[in-house]
Amino acid sequence: MRIALDAMGGDHAPEEIVHGAAQGLRYLSADDQLVLYGQADVVRAVLKSVGLNDARVVIEDCPQIVEMDESPRDVVRQKRDSSIFRMAVDAGERKVDAMISAGNTGAMAACCQLKVGPIEGCSRPGIACVLPTFHGPVIVCDVGANVAPKPHHLYEYARMTRVYGEVVLGMSDPAIGLVSIGEEAEKGNSLVKEARKLITNDPSLKFAGNLEGRDVFAGAAEICISDGFTGNVILKLTEGLAEGLFKTILGELAEEGADLSQRFKPIVDKIWRKHDFAEYGGAPLLGINSVVIICHGRSDRRAIGNAIRVAVEGVRAGINRAIAESLRATAPAGGAG
Amino acid sequence: MRIALDAMGGDHAPEEIVHGAAQGLRYLSADDQLVLYGQADVVRAVLKSVGLNDARVVIEDCPQIVEMDESPRDVVRQKRDSSIFRMAVDAGERKVDAMISAGNTGAMAACCQLKVGPIEGCSRPGIACVLPTFHGPVIVCDVGANVAPKPHHLYEYARMTRVYGEVVLGMSDPAIGLVSIGEEAEKGNSLVKEARKLITNDPSLKFAGNLEGRDVFAGAAEICISDGFTGNVILKLTEGLAEGLFKTILGELAEEGADLSQRFKPIVDKIWRKHDFAEYGGAPLLGINSVVIICHGRSDRRAIGNAIRVAVEGVRAGINRAIAESLRATAPAGGAG
Numbered sequence: 001m002r003i004a005l006d007a008m009g010g011d012h013a014p015e016e017i018v019h020g021a022a023q024g025l026r027y028l029s030a031d032d033q034l035v036l037y038g039q040a041d042v043v044r045a046v047l048k049s050v051g052l053n054d055a056r057v058v059i060e061d062c063p064q065i066v067e068m069d070e071s072p073r074d075v076v077r078q079k080r081d082s083s084i085f086r087m088a089v090d091a092g093e094r095k096v097d098a099m100i101s102a103g104n105t106g107a108m109a110a111c112c113q114l115k116v117g118p119i120e121g122c123s124r125p126g127i128a129c130v131l132p133t134f135h136g137p138v139i140v141c142d143v144g145a146n147v148a149p150k151p152h153h154l155y156e157y158a159r160m161t162r163v164y165g166e167v168v169l170g171m172s173d174p175a176i177g178l179v180s181i182g183e184e185a186e187k188g189n190s191l192v193k194e195a196r197k198l199i200t201n202d203p204s205l206k207f208a209g210n211l212e213g214r215d216v217f218a219g220a221a222e223i224c225i226s227d228g229f230t231g232n233v234i235l236k237l238t239e240g241l242a243e244g245l246f247k248t249i250l251g252e253l254a255e256e257g258a259d260l261s262q263r264f265k266p267i268v269d270k271i272w273r274k275h276d277f278a279e280y281g282g283a284p285l286l287g288i289n290s291v292v293i294i295c296h297g298r299s300d301r302r303a304i305g306n307a308i309r310v311a312v313e314g315v316r317a318g319i320n321r322a323i324a325e326s327l328r329a330t331a332p333a334g335g336a337g
Numbered sequence: 338m339r340i341a342l343d344a345m346g347g348d349h350a351p352e353e354i355v356h357g358a359a360q361g362l363r364y365l366s367a368d369d370q371l372v373l374y375g376q377a378d379v380v381r382a383v384l385k386s387v388g389l390n391d392a393r394v395v396i397e398d399c400p401q402i403v404e405m406d407e408s409p410r411d412v413v414r415q416k417r418d419s420s421i422f423r424m425a426v427d428a429g430e431r432k433v434d435a436m437i438s439a440g441n442t443g444a445m446a447a448c449c450q451l452k453v454g455p456i457e458g459c460s461r462p463g464i465a466c467v468l469p470t471f472h473g474p475v476i477v478c479d480v481g482a483n484v485a486p487k488p489h490h491l492y493e494y495a496r497m498t499r500v501y502g503e504v505v506l507g508m509s510d511p512a513i514g515l516v517s518i519g520e521e522a523e524k525g526n527s528l529v530k531e532a533r534k535l536i537t538n539d540p541s542l543k544f545a546g547n548l549e550g551r552d553v554f555a556g557a558a559e560i561c562i563s564d565g566f567t568g569n570v571i572l573k574l575t576e577g578l579a580e581g582l583f584k585t586i587l588g589e590l591a592e593e594g595a596d597l598s599q600r601f602k603p604i605v606d607k608i609w610r611k612h613d614f615a616e617y618g619g620a621p622l623l624g625i626n627s628v629v630i631i632c633h634g635r636s637d638r639r640a641i642g643n644a645i646r647v648a649v650e651g652v653r654a655g656i657n658r659a660i661a662e663s664l665r666a667t668a669p670a671g672g673a674g
Contacts, residue, residue, distance in 0.1 A: 069521055106524075134581045144518055147526040181481055181569040184406055187443075189484040189566050213570040214577025229526050230567050232518040233550040234574060240551025241578050244471045249586070252604050263597055267589045 003028070003311050004087040004096040005304075007038030007046075008065055009103020011297050014038060017102065018046045020304020025054055027312045034308070035096060037062050037083035062086045066103055068297060072110035084108055088115035091290035098291035098311035100282065102299040109145050112288045119320055121327030124149065125287035126157045126228065127294055128164055129235055130280040135219030137280070139165055139174075144232035145285060151194035154178070154225050158199050159326045160286040161223050167317045168284075168310065177211035177221030179230055184210070191227060199225075204329070246272070281306025284314060286323065291315050340365070340648050341424040341433040342641070344375030344383075345402055346440020348634050351375060354439065355383045357641020362391055364649045371645070372433060374399050374420035399423045403440055405634060409447035421445055425452035428627035435628035435648035437619065439636040446482050449625045456657055458664030461486065462624035463494045463565065464631055465501055466572055467617040472556030474617070476502055476511075481569035482622060488531035491515070491562050495536050496663045497623040498560050504654045505621075505647065514548035514558030516567055521547070528564060536562075541666070583609070618643025621651065623660065628652050 007014045040061035064082040087099040088111035126142030141161040165171035180188035208221035253261040282295035291314040377398035401419040424436040425448035463479030478498040502508035517525035545558035590598040619632035628651040
């Protein structure tokens with residue numbers, strides 16, 4: 001197995017990425033390889049400073065850099081020697097089995113569409129992000145790959161995300177909810193109403209109904225299907241609110257006195273650890289014909305290490321074969337089997 | 338001034354509504370009236386049990402009840418003797434100056450559209466909800482009246498919400514953000530891209546740029562403009578997450594020992610009070626030609642009392658006259674003055 005890792009992508013690249021590579025190596029077998037895509041001299045210097053010296057780590061020299069806010073279209077046209085574009089080329093040619101980046105998400109999606117292509121039966125890829133909630137992990141798909149989906153895209157997300165939940169996260173026939181603004185079938189926008197029909201018509205899916213915003217954290221479903229616009233807002237709002245709330249609490253505690261604040265700190269840390277996105281190590285871009293893991297721009301070494309774990313598990317479990325099978329088994333006639 | 342209050346709407350109606358009426362009376366002058374719409378015998382009995390006996394409180398008998406999940410269309414057709422429909426009729430005929438309900442939001446919007454009608458220049462009404470954030474109140478509009486808006490609807494929301502912020506909440510030239518999934522002008526869906534052009538073309542609006550989910554709580558803008566679908570998800574996700582997080586913290590503290598838990602409780606209460614939606618007492622349905630306040634279904638007496646305050650302030654400040662003036666002053670030619 002060969003795993004491609006974008007050494008230049010993310011807010012803390014390349015240092016944290018290389019540290020993450022060091023942490024992630026434990027998930028690889030002796031004959032696997034971890035390929036670092038990036039400017040060879042830069043990557044080599046960081047490998048040295050980090051003290052990472054492992055025969056399974058190889059460098060693929062990519063002179064160009066993709067900025068975080070660069071338009072995907074420009075990357076596809078003008079950055080063909082960037083780490084992201086080159087990983088996609090190699091994934092398309094089956095030279096690597098998986099690719100990971102904490103860089104420009106839009107550019108990743110565009111390069112993958114162009115150079116790797118979709119799994120047969122998948123109309124549009126979607127990003128499936130695991131949110132740690134008080135009731136356990138919940139997968140939200142899509143969180144930003146597809147801001148104007150059609151109803152059948154959401155239906156495919158339901159099928160693909162279920163496979164991801166079962167094959168990689170060990171969920172058992174997870175309940176699937178549809179993000180909307182009311183529980184009733186007639187509420188929501190036309191997208192949700194049509195997608196709901198497709199999902200409920202498929203007896204192989206365990207449909208938990210429409211989910212309002214508050215239900216996402218209430219344990220009503222293990223999978224939340226959403227358009228990419230709303231899903232992205234959910235993801236980032238959750239991050240911002242949780243951070244803000246903890247800051248507020250610590251601020252209030254500081255006013256009450258140092259001892260209370262000190263006693264509370266480990267509890268915050270404990271909750272934070274439990275609900276930390278870094279534990280889940282990146283979100284797969286489901287529907288692309290390679291294992292593609294998109295990491296948060298702020299990923300630290302732990303997040304990258306975990307992303308490598310997720311990529312390895314996805315490849316070993318044959319997630320894309322399972323997704324292709326699920327998509328082949330079309331709803332009313334066959335069921336998912 | 339006559340304020341209409343739906344005595345039968347909301348999870349805790351009619352008791353909490355009547356208690357709320359008692360609390361809200363302090364905001365009325367001696368010659369104002371508070372009109373309770375509902376089944377007269379039921380309302381009379383609750384007034385008695387609550388001990389509310391004030392000449393300014395009158396009852397308008399409405400035999401029919403609107404359920405929370407009833408379709409707005411059915412209400413408009415079949416519930417013409419319900420509190421919601423009758424309040425709208427009276428607001429349309431200028432018999433009341435404002436109307437308040439914690440009941441079926443969709444039915445409120447539909448009845449208001451039909452029997453009161455829009456402010457001149459307003460294409461579609463939007464619900465403007467105040468979210469208490471760590472950086473002060475933020476108004477999100479729309480949170481559910483319009484799930485498939487056009488770009489010019491969002492532009493009108495920006496103008497109307499600014500008036501509400503200035504006239505009722507005392508904001509001074511509030512910064513206006515547009516909820517999207519990236520800060521750059523070219524990110525987001527086509528709705529956001531088009532609305533952004535309309536807003537930035539209007540020099541009278543202080544545009545703070547696109548807001549990602551996490552920016553809503555970061556103090557980047559005092560007003561967040563959104564389609565009603567995403568806005569509703571934002572509102573309910575925030576509620577659910579904040580509640581869940583506090584529950585988690587209290588759970589962890591309980592494990593640490595009773596004394597820590599007890600010392601922390603007042604701090605939670607303090608934060609909770611500061612960020613309690615009930616303080617803001619309901620959300621105006623902006624763009625309807627009467628002051629219309631929509632309350633949370635879970636509203637308690639304090640929320641209802643505050644909703645009465647917001648309604649009284651809206652009427653006294655002449656919010657709809659100010660909104661009509663703002664909408665008349667069209668963007669490129671005149672500016673808002």
